[in-house]
Amino acid sequence: MTGPRVVVVGAGFGGLGVARTLLRRGIRDVTVLERADDIGGVWRDNTYPGAACDVPSVLYSWSWALNPDWGRRYPTQPEILDYLRGTAAAEGLLDLVRTGTAVTAVRFDDTAGCWRVETATGTTYQADLVVTATGQLSEPAVPRLPGRFDGPTFHSAQWDHDVDLTGKRVLVVGTGASAIQLVPGIVDRVGSLTVLQRSAPYVVPKPDRAFRPRHHRVLRRLPALMKAERRAWFWLTERFNAALSGDSRLSRPLLGALRLGWRAHLRAQVPDPALRARLVPDYGLGCKRMLFSNDWYPALARPHVEVVTDPPTRLEAGGVRTADGRLHEADVLVWGTGFAATDFLGSLEVTGPGGASLRRAWADGARAHLGLSVPGFPNLFCLYGPNTNLGGSSIIAMLEAQAEYVAEVAAAVAAGRARLVGVRPEVYDDYDREMQTRLSRSAFAGCESWYVDGERITTNWPGLVAEYRARLARVDWSELEVS
Missing domain, CATH: 3.50.50.60 (FAD/NAD(P)-binding domain)
Structure with a gap:
């Protein structure tokens, strides 16, 4: 199995993770386009003094690449970037990445029945499937104030x-x-x-605390202990997610x-x-x-x-x-004003079959079925898309669930069981109503934040990571239009 042709936009945790999952499913024609000169996403870009993660290192890592050698409980930016680079090299992912290649537009070719991915370099890639993995925290937001400051x-x-x-x-x-x-x-x-x-x-x-050499030696000898620690942190962060959802009896206490x-x-x-x-x-x-x-x-x-x-x-x-x-x-x-988190496209123009504009489809706020798919845009998947951000726990667990879902669809295309796959409009609408209803009862509702776009909460997931993973564990083909 080699097909279909897959183009992934972005080489951070999301893009590299889905590329690895596709390779494991036998999909070999995978190209990862990265606008910067190196991989790493937010952990390449954010080099300010003190930059670090607020999720424990044992949880903020791929489940298939646990690391016994983290220097601290909460990893620093240089450590995370080293982990990304080292893991990508070990998994053979770097050969798939084209750095210095900013994607400007993704357009569906109605005649050829595939996507054309246009870049600032002038090179165009043809793809049967496109995965955008640009993240919610990649476009810096700077207030527009009148006047001019003369200093740096x-x-x-x-x-x-x-x-x-x-x-x-x-x-x-x-x-x-x-x-x-x-x-x-x-x-x-x-x-x-x-x-x-x-x-x-x-x-x-x-x-937070620094780990000593003895800690590293123990985890190398007893990898089961590292997995148990990861499960413990996952359980703890899931309790926080439950509290934020507002549905748990423990929410208020x-x-x-x-x-x-x-x-x-x-x-x-x-x-x-x-x-x-x-x-x-x-x-x-x-x-x-x-x-x-x-x-x-x-x-x-x-x-x-x-x-x-x-x-x-x-x-x-x-x-x-x-x-x-x-x-x-x-x-x-x-x-220190954060990112344009609710603008999931940034400068990227996405045009579907018949000239449909994803930007127009999202004019009242971004939404996607399972945070991945939009009707009218077949074989297009948005990793870390609308309503997949977390108030607690590790986003990498969400990204891994999305990668497996995309890889299952890609495998079906490769096997000839499908060519174009898109979510049914009624399924898309029902899912969005569920998300907004649940989010209205959550702790995320009731104030102005980067979670909100107009009257909609467009960034966050309203439940547990375990629920999201269960919903994406197998593709429900009855929810999809397949040609």
């Missing part, structure tokens, strides 16, 4: 390491997952630090206990009551991403750090002016 400015995901922050006045906009790592990472170098906070996050202790832990953490690390008051969220726990850090609050409590809660209104040559009229002077401006 960059987004956390595009960190400029040539800019020396030593002794400089640095202004960081944002207090999300990246900011709570980069602010402690630079606080000891800068002369002064101003943090513009739109809304305070819930930050709880991070039970567990979220209540986490809130008590957050409050104790804040009180212990921020002695100034005025600052502490500014760091209290104005929404329920879980409505936005809960964050893990042991050094965020102490960094903000330093005498040369100021937390500003007035929103920025314009850029000026020497700093940023906020709504209260005050100019916050700075030498360097850092955007």
Whole structure:
């Protein structure tokens, strides 16, 4: 078995994982197109000081490539990138990747009955199946403010390491997952630090620790112990997912206990009551991403750090002016403002049979059956697509389930049992209604966050990872239109 021709867009965890799964199913004609000059996705791009994962390393790894040699319980960005590179090389995936190849458009050729994948280099690839694996956190979001700042400015995901922050006045906009790592990472170098906070996050202790050589030796000798540790962490994170879903009897007591832990953490690390008051969220726990850090609050409590809660209104040559009229002077401006998570296409244009536009289909918010498929776009699959993000646990488990589903469809095409496969419109609509109904009862509802697009929660999955994996374990062909 060699066919069909599969083109994968993106060489992060999602793209590399689906490529490996396709190879294991006997699908050999696989090409992975990566816009950057190296693989790695977000773990290649996010090199800001302190960049690390907030999921334990034993869980934030492929189930088929467990690693006994992680340096810490919560892995750092360089470690994760090394893991990705090493595993991809060991699995023979690097030969499939074409780096420096940005995909600009994916268009269905009605005459040939296949997809044409167009790139910025001018090369066009023909594909029977296309898998987009560009992720939800790949396009940096920067607020559009009037005016201009004269000093160096960059987004956390595009960190400029040539800019020396030593002794400089640095202004960081944002207090999300990246900011709570980069602010402690630079606080000891800068002369002064101003943090513009739109809304305070819930930050709880991070039970991190470095692993000693003995730990590595034990796991190498007893791989079953590493698998047991992975299962234990999975069980624990699934309890958190259940609480966020709002359907569990434990939802209220567990979220209540986490809130008590957050409050104790804040009180212990921020002695100034005025600052502490500014760091209290104005929404329920879980409505936005809960964050893990042991050094965020102490960094903000330093005498040369100021937390500003007035929103920025314009850029000026020497700093940023906020709504209260005050100019916050700075030498360097850092955007810690996250990503355009609800824009699943970015600059990519997707045109289906008959000229159908996926961008128009998603004009009221992105949605996809099982987070993968949209009617009218056969043999097109979106990894880490709408409603597959998690409030807890590891996204890699979701990506692995999606990879197996795509590989089963590809195997059916290779065997001649199908040529074009797409979800039925009524199945697509029923699934979307289920998602939005369940999400309306979850902790994600009720506040403005990057989970939300208009009135829809488009990013997050409303249940357990185990449920999602069960739903994708086998392709339900009755849900699909097959030609």
